Amino acid sequence: xxxxxxxxxxxIRMKIEGSSLEELFTAGVLGMGNILRxxxxxxxxxxxVKLKIELTAHDETCLLIDFLSEVLSNSYxxxxxxxxxxxxxxxxxxxxxxxxxxxxxxxxxxxxxxxTYHEADVQKNNNRDWETLIIFDI
Amino acid sequence: xxxxxxxxxxxxxxxxxxxxxxRPNMRVPARILASEPLLDAIMxxxxxxxxxxxxxLPGIKGASLVMPDVHEGYGFPIGGVAATLHPxxxxxxxxxxxxxxxGVRLLTSDQKIADIKDKLEILSKEMYAQVPSGMGKGGxxxxxxxxxxxxxxxxxxxxxxxxxxxxxxxxxxxxxxxLENADPSLVSDMAKKRGTDQLGTIGSGNHxxxxxxxxxxxxxxxxxxxxxxxxxxxxxxHTGSRGLGHQVATDYIRQIISAMPNYGIEVPxxxxxxxxxxxxxxxxxxxxxxxxxxxxxxxxxxISWEVRNAWKNIFGPNIEPLKLMxxxxxxxxxxxxxxxxxxxxxxxxxxxxxxxxxxxxFEELPESYKSVGQPVIIPGSMGxxxxxxxxxxxxxxxxxGSCCHGAGRRLxxxxxxxxxxxxxxxxNLKEKGIFVEAGSFKGIAEEAPVAYKDVNMVVExxxxxxxxxxxxxxxxxxxxxx
Numbered sequence: 001x002x003x004x005x006x007x008x009x010x011x012i013r014m015k016i017e018g019s020s021l022e023e024l025f026t027a028g029v030l031g032m033g034n035i036l037r038x039x040x041x042x043x044x045x046x047x048x049v050k051l052k053i054e055l056t057a058h059d060e061t062c063l064l065i066d067f068l069s070e071v072l073s074n075s076y077x078x079x080x081x082x083x084x085x086x087x088x089x090x091x092x093x094x095x096x097x098x099x100x101x102x103x104x105x106x107x108x109x110x111x112x113x114x115x116t117y118h119e120a121d122v123q124k125n126n127n128r129d130w131e132t133l134i135i136f137d138i
Numbered sequence: 139x140x141x142x143x144x145x146x147x148x149x150x151x152x153x154x155x156x157x158x159x160x161r162p163n164m165r166v167p168a169r170i171l172a173s174e175p176l177l178d179a180i181m182x183x184x185x186x187x188x189x190x191x192x193x194x195l196p197g198i199k200g201a202s203l204v205m206p207d208v209h210e211g212y213g214f215p216i217g218g219v220a221a222t223l224h225p226x227x228x229x230x231x232x233x234x235x236x237x238x239x240x241g242v243r244l245l246t247s248d249q250k251i252a253d254i255k256d257k258l259e260i261l262s263k264e265m266y267a268q269v270p271s272g273m274g275k276g277g278x279x280x281x282x283x284x285x286x287x288x289x290x291x292x293x294x295x296x297x298x299x300x301x302x303x304x305x306x307x308x309x310x311x312x313x314x315x316x317l318e319n320a321d322p323s324l325v326s327d328m329a330k331k332r333g334t335d336q337l338g339t340i341g342s343g344n345h346x347x348x349x350x351x352x353x354x355x356x357x358x359x360x361x362x363x364x365x366x367x368x369x370x371x372x373x374x375x376h377t378g379s380r381g382l383g384h385q386v387a388t389d390y391i392r393q394i395i396s397a398m399p400n401y402g403i404e405v406p407x408x409x410x411x412x413x414x415x416x417x418x419x420x421x422x423x424x425x426x427x428x429x430x431x432x433x434x435x436x437x438x439x440x441i442s443w444e445v446r447n448a449w450k451n452i453f454g455p456n457i458e459p460l461k462l463m464x465x466x467x468x469x470x471x472x473x474x475x476x477x478x479x480x481x482x483x484x485x486x487x488x489x490x491x492x493x494x495x496x497x498x499x500f501e502e503l504p505e506s507y508k509s510v511g512q513p514v515i516i517p518g519s520m521g522x523x524x525x526x527x528x529x530x531x532x533x534x535x536x537x538x539g540s541c542c543h544g545a546g547r548r549l550x551x552x553x554x555x556x557x558x559x560x561x562x563x564x565x566n567l568k569e570k571g572i573f574v575e576a577g578s579f580k581g582i583a584e585e586a587p588v589a590y591k592d593v594n595m596v597v598e599x600x601x602x603x604x605x606x607x608x609x610x611x612x613x614x615x616x617x618x619x620x
Contacts (some may be wrong), residue, residue, distance in 0.1 A: 118212035
């Protein structure tokens with residue numbers, strides 16, 4: 001799994017890679033958690049806040065963005081940062097998963113307004129790994 | 139496909155055009171309001187390709203437009219205007235943005251800067267204490283389910299009714315701080331949950347509360363009508379609809395992406411997702427957007443109440459109250475009448491990082507502003523300067539009655555953090571008489587003046603193009619940020 005942050009004039013551009021779709025979705029959650037609070041997801045749990053997410057979308061790109069949007073909304077409503085994903089079912093159009101996180105009473109470092117579809121394109125690269133860019137509206 | 143300078147034609151001074159023929163799916167030309175140096179700067183990121191994409195929206199009229207403060211966004215460029223034909227032209231949530239009704243307001247005082255210099259540092263600390271800022275900071279008000287629906291319906295009026303605002307303020311807000319089409323039942327439970335404790339909070343990023351003074355007056359008669367005088371202390375507030383608005387946009391962009399095939403619409407970027415305005419999905423989004431816009435006006439009214447409390451705490455209860463000069467949105471869609479192909483028609487004007495700038499005679503304006511035009515407030519970057527302009531009739535001809543909204547970012551946040559030593563910047567600003575209170579040094583570095591274009595150049599351009607007139611220049615003395 002690889003997570004890299006690339007330049008963008010006003011927002012945050014993140015590139016994620018994974019050897020499977022499961023790994024790619026997990027990289028997205030981890031990468032977003034570390035934007036909300038620097039290094040938060042690099043530390044070990046315990047991740048006591050657990051929430052189930054079930055979503056459908058018409059392709060894997062929309063599914064990933066919608067999934068991360070759902071994780072982000074829950075971060076704000078639960079005042080928690082999510083770092084782990086337990087995936088029960090994942091196809092190119094459907095996900096059933098449980099996200100695990102920790103409450104962050106001191107607030108976040110960064111306010112992500114939204115996970116955008118702009119530039120997102122889930123594809124296999126030359127190494128046969130899944131990858132995509134994600135732009136976060138800051 | 140890359141846009142080259144040769145693809146851009148000069149129409150007149152400060153107005154440039156990428157013709158419709160540039161790409162087959164363009165329905166109208168793409169126009170850029172800029173001086174040549176600003177145009178060269180704009181070409182450094184992907185703003186213009188995004189502008190060309192906007193020109194492909196169904197029902198778009200006239201031209202897709204960007205202001206001189208434009209920068210690359212995610213789908214629509216930030217600093218853009220797109221007008222689509224009412225009632226069946228497209229409405230696109232991305233053309234409004236995630237921070238629905240992000241906007242600015244200016245409060246005026248009867249104090250002169252020379253008389254309060256020794257109180258600025260303590261004022262900065264009091265403002266920071268009174269106005270919750272930064273991520274995850276809730277406000278003093280916790281809305282019940284019923285109160286939330288009232289806020290979404292009534293906007294700033296709710297704050298006035300509950301004692302968090304001034305009745306006089308309502309006349310001095312765009313749309314009087316309330317959009318009539320709001321329907322709270324179309325705002326999701328998650329959006330409402332996120333908004334429960336965020337009234338009266340500014341959030342983080344480029345949002346702020348600033349104490350400024352009027353450093354220069356350019357048009358005496360207009361300044362007088364607006365209640366501005368040289369040396370006067372004023373307060374500038376910049377924020378929007380917070381998590382509630384972000385969630386409304388997220389919810390509806392997702393729904394509209396799914397609905398687009400039903401209308402045979404294809405867009406070059408999913409963030410341009412759109413449906414006909416008069417479709418069920420289009421109307422649902424518009425009514426939810428109006429509700430989120432009302433939340434934002436209520437939010438800025440409650441923040442003004444907090445600022446007024448801080449002001450009284452420092453200067454005493456008998457101090458002349460702060461008056462609202464004006465409040466304008468810069469992320470919104472409105473149904474307005476404009477001249478298109480020689481005919482007055484109704485269009486849905488999307489303004490994303492663009493300010494309405496209507497000229498003299500506009501009915502909605504308070505009596506005292508009717509003869510001079512609508513105030514346009516242009517915040518600069520921290521530590522530089524901001525401007526008050528007046529809208530003109532020319533803006534109706536050139537830009538669907540719109541103007542720029544700020545200086546416009548130049549550097550990424552990462553680049554700014556690399557270049558700026560925030561503690562040193564904070565000290566340097568203090569030496570210049572500017573007191574900065576922020577939740578983190580990171581926030582100061584990301585919003586440092588070096589990260590932005592020169593607001594003076596942006597304002598000169600809009601002023602020279604005739605879409606707004608320069609009225610006053612403001613200089614900061616206190617900056618409160620998340």
